[in-house]
Amino acid sequence: MGSKPLFIGNIRLHKRVFLAPLAGITDFPFRQTARMFGAELTFTEMISANGIVFGNQKTLAMLKTVWKEKPLAVQIFGSDPELMAEAAVVCKDFGASIIDINMGCPQKKIVKTGAGAALMKRTKIATAIVKKVVKKVSVPVSCKIRLGWDHNTINVVEFSKRMEDAGASMITIHGRTRAQMFSGSARWDMIQKVKASLSIPVIANGDISSVKEARRCLQISGADGVMIGRAAIGKPWLIDMVSKGLEMEDNKTDLEIPPLHRVVTYHLDKIQEFYNEKIQVQTARKHLAWYSKGMKNSSAFRNQIFRTDDIDTLKALAKDFFTPENEERNIAKQAKK
Numbered sequence: 001m002g003s004k005p006l007f008i009g010n011i012r013l014h015k016r017v018f019l020a021p022l023a024g025i026t027d028f029p030f031r032q033t034a035r036m037f038g039a040e041l042t043f044t045e046m047i048s049a050n051g052i053v054f055g056n057q058k059t060l061a062m063l064k065t066v067w068k069e070k071p072l073a074v075q076i077f078g079s080d081p082e083l084m085a086e087a088a089v090v091c092k093d094f095g096a097s098i099i100d101i102n103m104g105c106p107q108k109k110i111v112k113t114g115a116g117a118a119l120m121k122r123t124k125i126a127t128a129i130v131k132k133v134v135k136k137v138s139v140p141v142s143c144k145i146r147l148g149w150d151h152n153t154i155n156v157v158e159f160s161k162r163m164e165d166a167g168a169s170m171i172t173i174h175g176r177t178r179a180q181m182f183s184g185s186a187r188w189d190m191i192q193k194v195k196a197s198l199s200i201p202v203i204a205n206g207d208i209s210s211v212k213e214a215r216r217c218l219q220i221s222g223a224d225g226v227m228i229g230r231a232a233i234g235k236p237w238l239i240d241m242v243s244k245g246l247e248m249e250d251n252k253t254d255l256e257i258p259p260l261h262r263v264v265t266y267h268l269d270k271i272q273e274f275y276n277e278k279i280q281v282q283t284a285r286k287h288l289a290w291y292s293k294g295m296k297n298s299s300a301f302r303n304q305i306f307r308t309d310d311i312d313t314l315k316a317l318a319k320d321f322f323t324p325e326n327e328e329r330n331i332a333k334q335a336k337k
Ligand SMILES: Cc1cc2nc3c(=O)[nH]c(=O)nc-3n(C[C@H](O)[C@H](O)[C@H](O)COP(=O)(O)O)c2cc1C
Pocket: 020, 021, 022, 023, 024, 025, 044, 045, 046, 075, 102, 104, 105, 144, 174, 205, 206, 207, 208, 227, 228, 229, 230, 231
């Protein structure tokens, strides 16, 4: 790995492990928590370009804290090049460090509009989007893609090259096709061909949940860095942990996990500061359930939190549950993985 900095356009990064965009999860409080516990580059969840341009209040609310985070990649989705460029300008004005274009979302409701992974079948439109966005904003533009639409139409190498030629400053590849959704295993080996053909940074993504896997993925793919999604749910410190692990000597993976009560308290405070009461409770319950996964008495804890309707009671329940004794068992369990 070494400690050579990684450049996304003119943005200099010191760490090579990024927090993936996860709709409904990587909101401002979650990203803040990941940053507090060491993450450097985070991505917003995907944000509708239409919603931004037409001033949808809920969509714009997702952007209001962007200026507080540096470096932050704001991910947008859509299929109209003009509209995507207009949306990118708004994101940049809100303070985005990087504009990331979603070209990998497999969901029906997204691909039927020609956005997300459908763009991998529409190279001309995808190219026009990148060109227009790059022309309109001064910040770097990146793309997050898959291997292709399905196993008969894998086009990740040619497609990535086209995006680079159109002006993209980084490509992140989730090593599955759209047809696979989340099934099978991510093909890190197929990312290697992209890395060999491009001069911009290539980031590998899919199925990484430990230092060991990140190291293996980098060896196989030759990528410049990795992005972690699902494994960071309930473990926002994982981004930093993997990043530190990669800088250490080979095969050393026994890294310190921050005390869970500190992570949970910080995250709940951020949720309380950011959302209105109703959303605070919904969001806090969801994350508390993830944090407690696999811990002793966690199902009784979850029953309690899902019957609780105010944030202060949730905080008190969390304080009682995430005790050093309960945490110790959890850490011992994770260390065995
Ligand atoms: C619940 C969920 C929401 C996601 N939302 C987004 C999104 O908004 N934008 C995006 O590009 N990818 C999204 N993804 C895909 C992830 O960023 C990532 O590419 C994928 O989960 C594979 O990486 P992993 O194995 O580390 O999770 C989402 C995945 C999940 C499970």
